Amino acid sequence: MKMSEKRTSLAYQSLTEIPVQLIKQGSDIEELDLTHNKISDLRFLIDFPNLTTLILDHNGINSQVKLPEMSCLHTLWVNHNRISNLGTFISTLSKNCPKMKILSMMNNEAAPSYFNGGTYQQFIDYRYYVISQLPRLEILDDKKIEPNEREEALRIYRRSVSKPKRKQSLKKRASMENLGQSNLENGEHSNMDRVDERTTLEDTQ
Numbered sequence: 001m002k003m004s005e006k007r008t009s010l011a012y013q014s015l016t017e018i019p020v021q022l023i024k025q026g027s028d029i030e031e032l033d034l035t036h037n038k039i040s041d042l043r044f045l046i047d048f049p050n051l052t053t054l055i056l057d058h059n060g061i062n063s064q065v066k067l068p069e070m071s072c073l074h075t076l077w078v079n080h081n082r083i084s085n086l087g088t089f090i091s092t093l094s095k096n097c098p099k100m101k102i103l104s105m106m107n108n109e110a111a112p113s114y115f116n117g118g119t120y121q122q123f124i125d126y127r128y129y130v131i132s133q134l135p136r137l138e139i140l141d142d143k144k145i146e147p148n149e150r151e152e153a154l155r156i157y158r159r160s161v162s163k164p165k166r167k168q169s170l171k172k173r174a175s176m177e178n179l180g181q182s183n184l185e186n187g188e189h190s191n192m193d194r195v196d197e198r199t200t201l202e203d204t205q
Contacts, residue, residue, distance in 0.1 A: 011035040011055075018044045026051075030072075034059065042067045056081065063088040063110065067096050074136075075102040086110035086129060094133045102139045103130070111141070132157035 008029050015037040026047035033055040040060035046068040053075040061078050063085035083089050093100055105111045112118020112126055130140055131153040138145055
């Protein structure tokens with residue numbers, strides 16, 4: 001284990017879990033390198049509240065990985081893992097890592113590219129989605145996010161999210177209009193009935 005005051009490396013150790021002695025010092029560590037291990041559960045990070053950089057290349061991280069809230073984490077590398085469901089994984093990051101600025105997840109099934117058989121369109125769609133969900137992200141994989149790319153990402157995915165709400169609103173409005181029309185018609189029939197009753201009464205008198 002290589003350790004400085006705030007940086008620690010446990011790379012190439014074939015670890016399935018973090019040593020207890022390191023966890024005891026977790027609050028002092030800001031950068032942690034766990035490259036080439038067998039880590040699949042990240043719940044141990046609850047003991048690393050000040051962690052800003054985490055490198056997990058070549059591990060067993062999947063889409064449903066458990067991740068505690070990491071309010072300081074801004075750099076995450078998860079290249080060469082087992083992440084297959086992009087939506088599930090990014091949702092976890094969006095919820096628990098609000099300051100994420102640098103994310104690299106190359107060579108995962110969920111991150112299609114030329115290197116793993118993905119098409120150019122799949123690659124672009126992947127970037128747009130991730131960018132739209134992580135508002136502070138500055139670098140995705142090995143490429144800086146340009147302003148026009150962010151604008152396009154937000155245009156595409158914010159629109160797709162807002163459409164169902166609009167349809168629901170229109171449906172509700174139509175329902176209210178139908179209800180109002182029904183009440184109006186019932187009211188008209190009621191008034192006509194009163195007129196007929198009054199006319200009948202006068203004729204009788």
